[in-house]
Amino acid sequence: MTRIPAVYAVLLSVMMPHYAVAQSASDRLAQEWRDAKRSELLQQRAAIDGQMATLDASLPTMHPPGADPAKTDGATTGSASGTSSSKPSATDVKPAGATEQQRKSTNDAPSSEFAGLKFGIGISFTLDSGDNDRVSEASLVNGIVRVNDEDNGRARIMLESHYFFTPDIPHTGLKKGDWGVGPFVSLQPGTDNIIEAIGMGLMVGFRRPSGNDSFNLGIGMVIDPNTRILGDGIVADQPLPLGETEVRYKEEMQKGFLILSSFSF
Secondary structure (H helix, E strand, O other): HHHHHHHHHHHHHHHHHHHHHHHHHHHHHHHHHHHHHHHHHHHHHHHHHHHHHHHHHHHHOOOOOEEEEEHHHHHHHHOOOOOOOOOOOOOOOOOOOOHHHHHHHHHOOOOOEEOOOEEEEEEEEEOOOOOOOOEEEEEEEOOEEEEEEEEOOEEEEEEEEEEEOOOOOOOOOOOOOOOEEEEEEEEOHHHHHOOEEEEEEEEEEEEEEOOOOEEEEEEEEEEEEEEEOOOOOOOOEEEEEOOOOOOEEEEEEEEEEEEEEEEEO
16 A cells, blocks of 8 residues: 555656646647737727728818808817817718618618509419309310319419508517508509509518518408400300300409518518
């Protein structure tokens, strides 16, 4: 048992010099890192100071309303008064284009004009609820009417306009102005200012954190004035009426359900 302390003493005598060398190397590396980081921060500070000096030098001198600029400049820069000239700070004067840029950023939502009126753009899905199926194409197969293309459900781009009320309802976690609810109208434009379809309903919108963008979802009804269906007396999967040799079509007004999404508040 008396040999154990002796062994520990020998190990310590061997390890201590190596430990001291390692500690010294670690301290040296840490100091080098601190010196390099300090030098980097000083360079960044010098660059920022240079940018601030350039910004201050580019700002115009502000004069009180109605004052003579020449007299004002003489009072601030003349050597007789002994006062030094002062320049407005970067926080006092805003660039001339800042307000216009902010206005544009809040009004850059997708929009389009129809018949001189400005509308937003929405994505919609309509499901026909009329008495007859929309038929794009039908053919005769062994004397039987077969529908080749039925169009009861349709996804389409529509123009829309809405008005949001912004109520303040407590205990909902929604701040006033961050959401809205109100009516909307939508239309699908055709050529020569002809309206292919028109819809209306109720929409709810939630504003995004910045700008005028939002996510809106509306539900309502759509009316298609010119819906193509099979002609009178012609029934799908049935023979043609006596004396007829081809499939006839007609157009009539039909209504359907509408789901609409748009992206401006």
